[in-house]
Amino acid sequence: MNFFAYLFQDRQANRQNFKGQLVLFLFRLAQLINRSMIAKVIFYPYLLLYRYWVDWVWGIELPRKLTVGKGLSLYHGHALVLNQGVIIGDNCVLRNSTTIGHKKLADGSHSACPRIGNNVDIGANVCIIGDVVIGDNVIIGAGSVVIKDIPANSVAVGNPARILEKKQESIS
Structure with a gap:
């Protein structure tokens, strides 16, 4: 990709x-810029400006080390918090006030971060925490708290999130 x-x-x-x-x-x-140490040194002022403007002014925490596929869509991107260890697939939608990251374990360490598949639609005020895997083509309803894996082609809602229905694949 150029x-x-x-x-x-x-x-x-x-x-x-x-x-x-x-x-x-x-x-x-x-x-x-983050891919090269030389670029990080040369463009350090840009990285500071990015951190200030995007994180503090707009309230969107997208760490530069985050792994995200192409086609990410942000709707009303305010109060959006993503941990740098999160992995997000292609063509995902994130809405406002969403938190995705690790959780603190009883022994004081932290769990792994969530891994989100392709074509996942995440509603407003969703919290996805811990070592969970969200499959491809999943819809997570607004206000859900996801603490367990969600299989592909599902709709999940609630606190804690539960599978509401499994989407049927069309036969063509």
């Missing part, structure tokens, strides 16, 4: 959302 295609890979997913386009452009640029 330089410009990499920077603009999330633009189509955020067609009507200029803030989402801008945040993800800045995020992808920070990811590129």
